[in-house]
Amino acid sequence: MTDEDYMTLALGEAQKALQADEIPIGCIIVSQNRIIGRGHNLTETLQDVTAHAEIQAITAAAATLGGKYLKDCTLYVTVEPCIMCAGAIGWAQISRLVYGTSDEKKGYTRFAPQALHPKCSITQGVRADECKQLIQTFFKNKRS
Amino acid sequence: MTDEDYMTLALGEAQKALQADEIPIGCIIVSQNRIIGRGHNLTETLQDVTAHAEIQAITAAAATLGGKYLKDCTLYVTVEPCIMCAGAIGWAQISRLVYGTSDEKKGYTRFAPQALHPKCSITQGVRADECKQLIQTFFKNKRS
Numbered sequence: 043m044t045d046e047d048y049m050t051l052a053l054g055e056a057q058k059a060l061q062a063d064e065i066p067i068g069c070i071i072v073s074q075n076r077i078i079g080r081g082h083n084l085t086e087t088l089q090d091v092t093a094h095a096e097i098q099a100i101t102a103a104a105a106t107l108g109g110k111y112l113k114d115c116t117l118y119v120t121v122e123p124c125i126m127c128a129g130a131i132g133w134a135q136i137s138r139l140v141y142g143t144s145d146e147k148k149g150y151t152r153f154a155p156q157a158l159h160p161k162c163s164i165t166q167g168v169r170a171d172e173c174k175q176l177i178q179t180f181f182k183n184k185r186s
Numbered sequence: 187m188t189d190e191d192y193m194t195l196a197l198g199e200a201q202k203a204l205q206a207d208e209i210p211i212g213c214i215i216v217s218q219n220r221i222i223g224r225g226h227n228l229t230e231t232l233q234d235v236t237a238h239a240e241i242q243a244i245t246a247a248a249a250t251l252g253g254k255y256l257k258d259c260t261l262y263v264t265v266e267p268c269i270m271c272a273g274a275i276g277w278a279q280i281s282r283l284v285y286g287t288s289d290e291k292k293g294y295t296r297f298a299p300q301a302l303h304p305k306c307s308i309t310q311g312v313r314a315d316e317c318k319q320l321i322q323t324f325f326k327n328k329r330s
Contacts, residue, residue, distance in 0.1 A: 126270050
């Protein structure tokens with residue numbers, strides 16, 4: 043499985059959000075080639091601003107592992123994490139972050155560049171066009 | 187009820203965390219003089235890094251109100267929020283933040299000063315000594 047393959051699975055999670063009329067963002071967490079957590083944005087469904095894809099995937103992954111630190115895990119998310127989610131990724135000590143499209147308005151790289159664990163490696167731009175198009179189509183349909 | 191009174195209630199939440207052998211941080215959310223959400227740190231109990239006092243209180247308050255935005259609410263927390271929690275406070279559009287003691291190592295003012303909603307007003311230092319002492323005693327006992 044490549045980064046592109048895993049991002050395709052994260053896009054599948056984002057599709058679940060879209061079907062629930064949520065901003066389509068999806069996330070999976072992988073440890074030793076095994077998916078240990080999944081999540082998609084559910085802020086409207088749950089009426090809870092904390093119900094971002096990453097937060098749910100981190101909670102799920104910790105439950106799978108039986109421990110709160112996700113040190114040797116890779117988190118794949120379709121959109122650059124926000125401040126809140128980057129903070130959570132930092133607390134979980136996730137060792138690698140892979141994201142699709144950047145979020146210039148709300149992304150952590152602009153507002154909290156030191157949020158992640160210092161040893162976390164970051165890859166951006168994986169399936170970026172598909173990740174971005176999903177978001178753009180959602181908002182375009184909302185406005186029309 | 188004054189800010190000091192509400193912070194005393196947040197300290198009561200922190201005591202619950204202490205009794206569960208958790209880092210003692212507590213939070214309450216108030217709307218129109220009514221407590222609509224409470225939370226205390228449960229990261230060890232739940233083995234979940236996202237289980238901070240503020241995150242739980244925000245989720246509880248949104249459930250109480252039946253809506254995810256907490257625009258006319260005040261969040262009282264015994265310790266300066268971290269990046270993750272400040273991001274959540276920002277998303278919830280909480281209009282006022284009151285915290286006790288500062289957190290120079292992990293506090294949002296150092297790492298994500300723009301995390302809160304631009305209109306959020308901030309008061310710090312309420313019952314700061316009690317809030318700080320509770321944390322310091324916890325860590326002192328852990329080390330001994």
